[in-house]
Amino acid sequence: MVEIPLGTKIYDLETDEMIGEMINHEQKILVAKGGFHGLGNTRFKSSINRAPRKTTPGSPGEVREIGLEMSVMADIGLLGMPNAGKSSLIRQISSARPKVADYPFTTLHPSLGVVSYYDEHIVMADIPGLIEDASEGVGLGFEFLKHLARTKALLHILDVMPADGSDPIDNFLIIENELAKYDQDLANKPRLLAINKMDLLPADERDKITAKIVKAIKYKGEVFYISALNGLGCKDLIAGMFKLTKANEEA
Template identity: 50%
Template structure:
């Protein structure tokens, strides 16, 4: 199934049923009085998280969803039946935005989590509610209220523990293939990866994490160049970012530090807070650098970037340094979990 991370749908909740004007009419009960019942509540529209879904492709075929209207009230103080709710399954990680106002209604971040996106109308009041000592035969009732109708934009943001970012052809997909069972496309030309790919990395019994391969960024991505912000947003849900740099670019008369800085600049332009998230530098394709030059290459790149965080030398192709990187990631994620539990914030 093709990965689809954006969709637009129209949701319409059910209007409330109208109140009823009715009078009790039974033998031997003269002037029985008003007995009009209330209208039923209209059905609402909910989104619910489903871990079995990983794309919004289904919304290409069905774009309109409508809940049932509430039934009108009846005589004998009978309230109309409420309309059935509509529950729409969406992938975990779906953000819901009102197209008209641009407001973010909410996001679905867990299996079974329900998000109300269109509230059903309330039922109207029957004439039973309007009787009084001075108005014993009221003939007024109220109609049901109108329900919410919305055009929604759904955005699927990948939920992963670790996200890879870097220029096209930095070796991100090769790295994911090396550490997990995921098989993203790999080739020797830019933009081989056209949609995010997830891989589960297992480092021991009961110890694993999810890694996301995000399509490569180019200069101007924050303004929409290349694949632009379409995939920058996926980094927002990653707890730890790995900045993958292709050191073999040295042999193409290019400067890996300049490449790395271009990615940092785009990240900052898109979201300064995201740029402040914990990020590790991963110098990839080290197998192409002579052993006696690797330390000097690392020093040169980190000095040019004024890098203060962790640095790893790896090769996704040969597997060099991969196991150590994964072990360090697992230890850091476990520490993050402990910190979150201590703060009471969860993941």
């Protein structure tokens, strides 16, 4: 028996067929049948032969080469450019403590955070930032996009004032485009948009700047205006995330 983490898919390496997927705690999946045990001499004992010499050998077990692929199991997956503030948001709204720094590709591995709202919890996945052509393997993104496959919804974090001087409108479209190129099912997942780093904008310009962005990207869903640094708007965002994941559960 081999213990594997939740979220692991098991493949037959020869046929590429999926054998099973570990989605429940303590689930058991049979990947290769053991052989039949041999019979020892006591099995052949009888009234006329009290010390039989006969035994039968066991048969060999099935041999199979398998591949294991793990993807994180989360309700909501974070999407966004490097430095957008994904890990900062997880730190702000959950007790997880992923590393945050002012350079791109701080996050190198997916990690999870549990977000609570009244008595309920949802799990959020932080993945490394995506860049243009991530779906073709540029940057770190590609390997991690698959981790979003099992999420119920995606939360796109958009930096309103990127330190590299890039345009938030372009950045939004690049990420959405990479997602669609990578996997249409992923691109069709329910989406939330959080425009982050609102604290960097002068209060009297916030509405004007964000309205321009939302209009240019033709975003139809609900938009949250947040600061992952000081918590601004994060309560509303949490409520929005619960509303979305619950609505999907009931559907």
